[in-house]
Amino acid sequence: xxxxxxxxxxNQGKYxxxxxxxxxxLKKNPLDQTVxxxxxxxxxxxxxxxxxxxxxxxxxxxxxxxxxxSSMPRPGTSLKNPGxxxxxxxxxxxxxxGRPLTGVVRPATQSAMSQSIEQTLKTPRTAMTARPITxxxxxxxxxxxxxxxxxxGGPFIQLSRLNISKYASQPCIAKPLFEYIYYHEHDVRYxxxxxxxxxxxxxxxxxxxxxxxxxxxxxxxxxRDAEQQFKSxxxxxxxxxxxxxxxxxxxxxxxPLTALETCKKGLEYFSNDVNILTEMGRIFDSLxxxxxxxxxxxxxxxxxxxxxxxxxxxxxxxxxNDQPELALRYYRRLLQMGVYNAELFNNLGLCCFYAQxxxxxxxxxxxxxxxxxxxxxxxxxxxxxxxxxxxxxxIMAEExxxxxxxxxxxxxxxxxxxxxxxxxxxxxxxxxxxxxxxANIANFLYEPHFNSAYLAxxxxxxxxxxxxxxxxxxxYPNHADSKTLLNKLERYFTYM
Amino acid sequence: MAxxxxxxxxIQQQPIISQRLTRNEKGKKVLEIPAIESKNWLxxxxxxxxxxxxxxxxxxxxxxxSNGHSEYANYLKGLILRRxxxxxDSLNCFQAAYNINSTNVNNVKxxxxxxxxxxxxxxxxxxxxxxxxxxxxxPDWEIYFNLGECYAKLNQLHEAKKYLRRSIELTKxxxxxxxxxxxxxxxxxxxxxxxxxxxALSENPxxxxxxxxxxxxxxxxGDVQRAFQQFGTAIAHSPNCTKAMLPIAYIIxxxxxxxxxxxKYKLAAQSIPESYILWNNIGMCFYSKQKYVAAISCLxxxxxxxxxxxxxxxxxxxxxxxxxxxxxxxxxxCAAVSTDSKNPMPYLLLGLALKRLDDLEGAExxxxxxxxxxxQDPLILINYAIILEAQGKRNIAAEFLTALNDITxxxxxxxxxxxxxxxxxxxxxxxxxxKQGEEPRILNSDEV
Numbered sequence: 001x002x003x004x005x006x007x008x009x010x011n012q013g014k015y016x017x018x019x020x021x022x023x024x025x026l027k028k029n030p031l032d033q034t035v036x037x038x039x040x041x042x043x044x045x046x047x048x049x050x051x052x053x054x055x056x057x058x059x060x061x062x063x064x065x066x067x068x069x070s071s072m073p074r075p076g077t078s079l080k081n082p083g084x085x086x087x088x089x090x091x092x093x094x095x096x097x098g099r100p101l102t103g104v105v106r107p108a109t110q111s112a113m114s115q116s117i118e119q120t121l122k123t124p125r126t127a128m129t130a131r132p133i134t135x136x137x138x139x140x141x142x143x144x145x146x147x148x149x150x151x152x153g154g155p156f157i158q159l160s161r162l163n164i165s166k167y168a169s170q171p172c173i174a175k176p177l178f179e180y181i182y183y184h185e186h187d188v189r190y191x192x193x194x195x196x197x198x199x200x201x202x203x204x205x206x207x208x209x210x211x212x213x214x215x216x217x218x219x220x221x222x223x224r225d226a227e228q229q230f231k232s233x234x235x236x237x238x239x240x241x242x243x244x245x246x247x248x249x250x251x252x253x254x255x256p257l258t259a260l261e262t263c264k265k266g267l268e269y270f271s272n273d274v275n276i277l278t279e280m281g282r283i284f285d286s287l288x289x290x291x292x293x294x295x296x297x298x299x300x301x302x303x304x305x306x307x308x309x310x311x312x313x314x315x316x317x318x319x320x321n322d323q324p325e326l327a328l329r330y331y332r333r334l335l336q337m338g339v340y341n342a343e344l345f346n347n348l349g350l351c352c353f354y355a356q357x358x359x360x361x362x363x364x365x366x367x368x369x370x371x372x373x374x375x376x377x378x379x380x381x382x383x384x385x386x387x388x389x390x391x392x393x394x395i396m397a398e399e400x401x402x403x404x405x406x407x408x409x410x411x412x413x414x415x416x417x418x419x420x421x422x423x424x425x426x427x428x429x430x431x432x433x434x435x436x437x438x439a440n441i442a443n444f445l446y447e448p449h450f451n452s453a454y455l456a457x458x459x460x461x462x463x464x465x466x467x468x469x470x471x472x473x474x475x476y477p478n479h480a481d482s483k484t485l486l487n488k489l490e491r492y493f494t495y496m
Numbered sequence: 497m498a499x500x501x502x503x504x505x506x507i508q509q510q511p512i513i514s515q516r517l518t519r520n521e522k523g524k525k526v527l528e529i530p531a532i533e534s535k536n537w538l539x540x541x542x543x544x545x546x547x548x549x550x551x552x553x554x555x556x557x558x559x560x561x562s563n564g565h566s567e568y569a570n571y572l573k574g575l576i577l578r579r580x581x582x583x584x585d586s587l588n589c590f591q592a593a594y595n596i597n598s599t600n601v602n603n604v605k606x607x608x609x610x611x612x613x614x615x616x617x618x619x620x621x622x623x624x625x626x627x628x629x630x631x632x633x634x635p636d637w638e639i640y641f642n643l644g645e646c647y648a649k650l651n652q653l654h655e656a657k658k659y660l661r662r663s664i665e666l667t668k669x670x671x672x673x674x675x676x677x678x679x680x681x682x683x684x685x686x687x688x689x690x691x692x693x694x695x696a697l698s699e700n701p702x703x704x705x706x707x708x709x710x711x712x713x714x715x716x717x718g719d720v721q722r723a724f725q726q727f728g729t730a731i732a733h734s735p736n737c738t739k740a741m742l743p744i745a746y747i748i749x750x751x752x753x754x755x756x757x758x759x760k761y762k763l764a765a766q767s768i769p770e771s772y773i774l775w776n777n778i779g780m781c782f783y784s785k786q787k788y789v790a791a792i793s794c795l796x797x798x799x800x801x802x803x804x805x806x807x808x809x810x811x812x813x814x815x816x817x818x819x820x821x822x823x824x825x826x827x828x829x830c831a832a833v834s835t836d837s838k839n840p841m842p843y844l845l846l847g848l849a850l851k852r853l854d855d856l857e858g859a860e861x862x863x864x865x866x867x868x869x870x871x872q873d874p875l876i877l878i879n880y881a882i883i884l885e886a887q888g889k890r891n892i893a894a895e896f897l898t899a900l901n902d903i904t905x906x907x908x909x910x911x912x913x914x915x916x917x918x919x920x921x922x923x924x925x926x927x928x929x930x931k932q933g934e935e936p937r938i939l940n941s942d943e944v
Contacts, residue, residue: 322793354796356824389803391827392834424804460649461615467581480738480768491671492613495575495606 006038015042037173040180043156048183051215052244078254079286092320093413102285103297103313159190168197171206178212192216207236214245223252238269240276247279256283274304281313290317306337315347324354342372346380353387361387378408385417394421412442419451431455439468446476453485462492532558536568548576567596567603574606583613601630605639617646637667644675653679668699670706677709686717704730708739720747738764738771746777754781772802780811788819799828806836813845822852840870844879856887874900874909878917890924897921 002025009018022039025032159181167173174194182191195216199209214229230246243266250259263280270276277300284293294317300310315330328351334344349364365387368380385400398421404414419434432455438448449472456465466489472482535558542551551572558569574589587610594603608623624643631639640663647656656679663672673696680689693710696703711726724747730740745760761778768774779794792815798808810832816825826849832842843866850859863880870876877900884893900917903909 322797356821358823358827386803390799390809390831392809392831394834420804459615460617462613463581463583463615466613470581480770492609493578493581495578495609 003035003038006035010038010042013045015046018042019046033173037176039156040176044176044179044183046184052241052248076287077257079251079256103316104309157185159185159187162190164190164194165197168194169201171198171202174198174201175208182212182215188216188219192220205236207233207242210236211239211242211245214242218245218249218252223249227253238266240266240270240273243270244275244279247276247283251283256287259283272299272303274300274307277303278307278309281310285313293317308334308337308339311337315351319347319351319354324351327351328355328357340371342368342376342380345371346376346383350383350386353390374407378404378411378414381407382411382414382417385414394424397421410441412438412445412448415441416445416448416451419448423455428455428459439471443471444475446472446479446482449475450479450482450485453482457485457489462489465489466493532562532566533568539569539572543572543575548579552576564592565596567593567600570596571603571606574610578610578613583610586610587614599630601627601636604630605636605642609642612642612646617649621646621650635662635666637663637669637672640666641669641672641675644672648675648679653683664695670696670700670703673699674703674706674709681713686713689713701729702733704734704737704740707733708737708743711740711743715743715747720750723747736763736767738768742771742774742777749777749781749784752784754785757781770801772798772805772808774798775801776805776808776811779808779815783811783815783818788815791815792819803831804835806832806839809835810842810845813842813849817845817849817852822849825849826853838869840866840873840876843869844873844876847879847883851883851886856883859883860887872903874903874913877903878913878920881917881920885920885924894921894924897924 002021006018006021006025009015009021019039019042022035022042025035026039029035157180167177175198178191178194178198181187181194192213195209195212199206199213202209204210210229210233214226214233217223217226217229227246227249230242230249233242234246243262247259247262250256250262260280260283263276263283266276267273277296281293281296281300284290284296294314297310297313297317300307301314304310311330311334315327315334318324318330319327328348331344331348331351335348345364345368349361349368352358352360352364365380365384369377372380381400381404385397385404388394388397388400398418401414401418401421404411405418415434415438419431419438422428422431422434432452435448435452435455438445439452442448449468453465453468453472456462456468465485469482469486469489472479473486476482535554539551539554539558542548542554555569555573555576558566559573562569564570570589570593574586574593577583577586577589587607590603590606590610593600594607597603604623604627608620608627611617611620611623621643624639624646628635628639628643640659644656644658644660644663647653647659657676660672660676660679664676673692677689677692677696680686680692690710690713693706693713696706697710700706707726707730711723711730714720714723714726724744727740727744727747730737731744734740741760741764745757745764748760749757758778758781761774761781764771764774765778775794775798779791779798782788782791782794792812795808795812795815799805799812802808809828813825813829813832816822816828826846829842829846829849832839833846836842843862847859847863847866850856850862860880860883863876863883866873866876867880877896881893881896881900884890884896897917897920900909900913904914904917
């Protein structure tokens with residue numbers, strides 16, 4: 001009866017209650033495998049997460065690991081060097097970590113692909129804090145410790161005492177046990193051990209074990225082994241999950257074109273699958289191929305009319321393509337779908353303003369501010385400053401920028417704009433300080449570099465100007481004004 | 497630097513003497529003396545091939561070998577360091593070279609140039625004067641040109657002009673000519689500036705900088721024909737020169753050949769897509785072709801690129817006013833007013849926008865300001881009168897109309913304005929409260 005109740009609770013999704021009943025049952029009969037497996041399942045499902053998109057590249061991975069095939073890839077074939085296809089640097093701003101703005105914040109859009117140790121250490125990994133994520137395992141470790149605390153009387157299964165080879169030979173126990181070890185205990189090493197032995201038992205014929213092996217290898221950083229396992233699993237059985245995981249592997253290996261190829265093959269079996277299409281849209285997005293990205297996001301929106309990421313991405317594309325009216329429609333759709341946060345109201349406010357719907361602007365921004373957290377506050381004030389500038393209220397713009405800096409003192413663009421306003425007011429020294437501050441915080445922005453170069457050139461300090469303009473050109477090689485300034489300066493600095 | 501072309505950098509050695517001298521200790525020291533300069537040719541070759549890394553390694557070897565007493569190595573190191581932007585270090589190198597050989601004018605020149613780059617122009621002037629003294633017999637145009645540049649930065653224009661003229665006597669290079677004409681322009685001496693530019697062009701017909709600047713000067717004094725010619729020559733020499741492309745397209749645009757102008761702008765947009773002036777002009781092209789949606793989106797992009805500029809904001813206001821969106825027009829015109837508060841035109845347009853929004857009081861205030869800035873402008877007078885009449889202040893409106901009549905006697909006024917003025921005065925005389933005062937169409941006071 002108790003067991004039936006537990007099973008019923010399990011089916012209803014009340015995992016905690018199920019687990020307590022199982023614990024009681026196990027106290028009576030510790031060797032009951034049915035109850036044991038049921039408790040395992042209940043505990044696993046309590047914290048079961050969709051880990052396909054969960055990973056964020058940590059500082060150790062991005063800096064020390066090097067899976068990439070060529071260190072100087074041709075432009076357009078690598079995520080680290082998207083290169084020539086990116087034309088609109090002057091139109092689309094960058095995030096605080098130096099990547100062009102994307103429609104939604106998703107894992108790995110926050111961190112800039114870094115080329116140097118210095119930049120890696122400097123750029124914040126999360127949207128707000130300057131503290132970099134130290135390793136990708138940190139998230140798992142935290143979840144693990146949290147789940148341990150909930151259990152009085154020590155862990156449910158003592159992994160070190162587990163006879164792995166015994167359980168590996170029992171397929172109906174091995175699979176739940178693996179999931180328990182992998183998701184609940186987060187002990188990838190034991191999980192791998194189990195998976196290796198289990199796949200041997202079934203003579204390498206079960207694709208499920210291959211996928212699990214691949215997952216283990218991937219989280220241990222053995223990317224190439226993971227790739228092999230996923231590929232072999234795909235031969236046995238086509239599933240969307242495996243395709244997605246293989247794509248992740250290729251993205252990690254910095255081979256976007258192969259990743260796209262994999263997606264296309266996947267689409268042959270699962271035509272118009274939203275998950276695969278999303279992956280393609282994202283890869284094109286990070287390759288800065290906006291038109292292709294937009295194409296896939298549009299297909300996604302047709303398939304799934306309430307796909308937040310697709311709608312937001314299409315919206316942002318229209319906004320930066322001088323079509324704020326269209327962007328406004330997409331963001332309104334998001335609002336209808338029930339998205340209710342500061343970012344959305346901020347975007348709505350901006351769209352309303354640029355689409356000349358002035359009556360909604362202020363109320364949108366008021367809501368955005370009331371909903372905002374510390375992370376988004378700076379962005380909102382920064383945007384309000386733009387509106388103040390457009391209306392011609394310079395003093396209000398200055399105040400807004402200062403408020404943006406108050407809520408985030410590493411907001412480089414705000415410093416830069418304050419500098420521009422100071423120049424307009426005639427305070428050259430203050431402006432120079434602001435530009436230097438902005439350039440120091442965000443190396444990846446060309447504006448502060450160019451501004452300080454231009455200012456120094458006008459004052460006659462050619463040395464500073466020369467250095468700054470070179471930095472500006474290294475972040476944005478096609479900036480016409482920087483090029484002309486450098487041409488003017490070269491006369492002084494080269495001598496034959 | 498005893499190298500000449502024939503010896504290809506090698507220093508003649510007498511093998512017999514050196515063989516003899518190797519036997520004793522002193523002889524070895526004697527052998528090392530030519531070694532100081534013997535690799536200068538190699539350094540020079542690496543430097544001219546832009547192989548700075550190898551050059552630097554070689555220089556360091558040379559310097560350790562000669563205990564820092566190699567003049568040419570120090571000199572080259574200074575030049576390379578300057579290229580890398582390390583001016584203080586390069587200055588130290590040049591000073592080391594100067595300590596070795598104070599008679600070489602190149603060392604002095606480079607020291608002075610370092611000061612010029614670091615922005616301490618007074619020091620630079622002193623040292624250039626010293627260099628000039630060394631070279632009394634064979635004067636160098638570069639020294640005079642740099643002196644002129646320093647004096648120009650120090651705002652001693654008279655001295656600057658003196659040295660630049662001397663420099664011009666010695667060289668055909670365009671630089672002193674251009675700087676001289678810029679100084680003339682600072683003093684509002686247009687004819688002299690023009691002469692200097694033409695002289696520069698006659699010496700260097702391919703100089704794009706001189707051609708474009710002369711073209712802009714012609715444009716400023718209203719000589720469109722010659723300006724067009726100058727820009728044409730600049731483009732002939734360098735087809736992608738945006739500095740000439742924009743003004744030439746502007747001239748074409750003013751001649752109402754919008755499609756040709758647009759094709760020019762399209763070319764320019766490939767190299768300077770982030771220029772707000774470009775997008776502003778494209779927007780006004782579309783405006784003149786009466787494609788208002790395209791015009792608005794181009795102007796908005798211009799305004800996005802530089803939201804503190806006057807022209808995009810003003811033009812946006814104007815376009816919105818023509819397309820019947822007075823609220824949007826008012827917002828952008830407010831921005832235009834705040835960027836250039838001395839210009840009466842945005843005030844006038846803002847007044848019209850406010851009038852269409854039925855804010856007569858605000859319109860009156862704004863037009864009062866416009867009238868204060870430019871009391872003689874017939875457009876402002878007629879619009880001010882219309883608004884006053886609409887508010888029922890007929891007496892003051894009548895005063896403005898008489899003022900307008902006085903002005904019509906002096907200068908040519910657009911017939912539309914006079915007709916409207918007549919209608920309005922008729923209306924006031926008849927004391928009717930008909931508010932149907934037709935506004936004159938505002939002619940674009942064009943861009944750039």
